[in-house]
Amino acid sequence: MISGLNEEVTVLGRTFHFQTELTRKVDLYIRTEVFVGGKIVATREHQLLTRRPFDEDAVRTAMKEQHARVIESTLERAARYQERKQNGVDAGEQAQAAVHVPDFDIQQARSDGPPSGDQRAAVASAIRIRRIFGKFRLRLRLDQEVADEEIAERLATAARGFAWIKSSPTFAEIRLDEQMRCHLVSDQVDQWLKGDRQPEPAMEIWSEIVRFNDYVTEINHRAELIEFDHQLLMWTAFQVRDSGMSDAILDHLQWLSGRASDLDRLIDQPKDVSDETWFSQLCETLTQLPSAAA
Numbered sequence: 632m633i634s635g636l637n638e639e640v641t642v643l644g645r646t647f648h649f650q651t652e653l654t655r656k657v658d659l660y661i662r663t664e665v666f667v668g669g670k671i672v673a674t675r676e677h678q679l680l681t682r683r684p685f686d687e688d689a690v691r692t693a694m695k696e697q698h699a700r701v702i703e704s705t706l707e708r709a710a711r712y713q714e715r716k717q718n719g720v721d722a723g724e725q726a727q728a729a730v731h732v733p734d735f736d737i738q739q740a741r742s743d744g745p746p747s748g749d750q751r752a753a754v755a756s757a758i759r760i761r762r763i764f765g766k767f768r769l770r771l772r773l774d775q776e777v778a779d780e781e782i783a784e785r786l787a788t789a790a791r792g793f794a795w796i797k798s799s800p801t802f803a804e805i806r807l808d809e810q811m812r813c814h815l816v817s818d819q820v821d822q823w824l825k826g827d828r829q830p831e832p833a834m835e836i837w838s839e840i841v842r843f844n845d846y847v848t849e850i851n852h853r854a855e856l857i858e859f860d861h862q863l864l865m866w867t868a869f870q871v872r873d874s875g876m877s878d879a880i881l882d883h884l885q886w887l888s889g890r891a892s893d894l895d896r897l898i899d900q901p902k903d904v905s906d907e908t909w910f911s912q913l914c915e916t917l918t919q920l921p922s923a924a925a
Contacts, residue, residue, distance in 0.1 A: 633690060636698045642709045645815070647672075651698040653679075653690065661694050663701045665811060673810035674803065675701055701807055708808040745866045745883055746859050754859050758886055759801045761850045765889025767792050769899060773844050774892045782833045786820050789840055793817035809847050816843050851890060852921050860890055861920055868913040875906045891916045 635652035648666040653659060658678055665673040677697055679690065751758075768774070770792050777785050796802055796813060805813075819836050850856065863886060870880050884898050894916050897904050 633687060633694070636694060638698070638702065640702055640706065642705060642811070643713060647705075647811070649698065649702055651694050651701070653694065659685070659690075661697050663697055663807075665701075665705070665807060667811075667815070670814075672814035673807040675807055704806070705808045705811070708806065743862060743866070746862050746886075750859060750862075751886065754855055756804050757850055757853060757856055758889075760805050761848070761856075761889035762885075763796055763799055763801050763889075764844065764847045764850075765895050767796055768844055768848075768889075768892060769895050771840070773841055777834075777837055779830055779834075782830060782837060783824075783828060786824060786833060786836065790817070790820045790824060793820065805847070812843055812846065816840055848889070857920055860887060861917070863887060864913055864917045864920075868910060868917065871906055871910045871913065876901070876904070876909050887916075891919060
């Protein structure tokens, strides 16, 4: 019998309980769960490819490694989150991608075609993650200022948005610390809505939601996504310039959902958008792709 691992760690001023155990579905899995006050706020599973009978020592080692890795990663990213919160640093200012997208003239450039099926498969999980947070950002209008008189309505929308994210199958794919922050910020929203709804804490909660959104959109700075997006943006820009927008191009553009708020709005409500507007926005999004640090 292989015993589970349990450990309490303080993260961002809260006590988190990390529990790692061996579970069996059809196959064996190492499952790490994170609790706050008895409530699960994050999970991570890893399938074990073992022979039968399996090596218990090897399994124990794998469990210890996953348990330690989850805690270490959570502490590291929580520290980065706290540093950004204290310094007011935007995710886009802090993160630097490993890919350089040079200046270009779209009229002179050439397109290599859309990304292949293999390319799409390689970034599919990352695209699902950024898409769900892109929809969240669009639904909450996080790039727009919120007035005192509308804060209650906006936080009620945020509560529905968080519930939607947490119920999505994609939620299990995001990083543990992001799952945790999602639960904790969501709890803040729910508590305010159930309480006396004072305006001052409401604005701080809204700021926390904005910081959380900046944090999770760091996914757009992954080198493989920048390469993918660059190729897809170039191809769609050429198609729109030469043949106009079509349903087939719109299907491809769904892979870009979550990359840029202005482009997301067009993708979300494409009706009556002119080809000129599409072309201009695709080119603008291209120029906004992150560059490598000098």
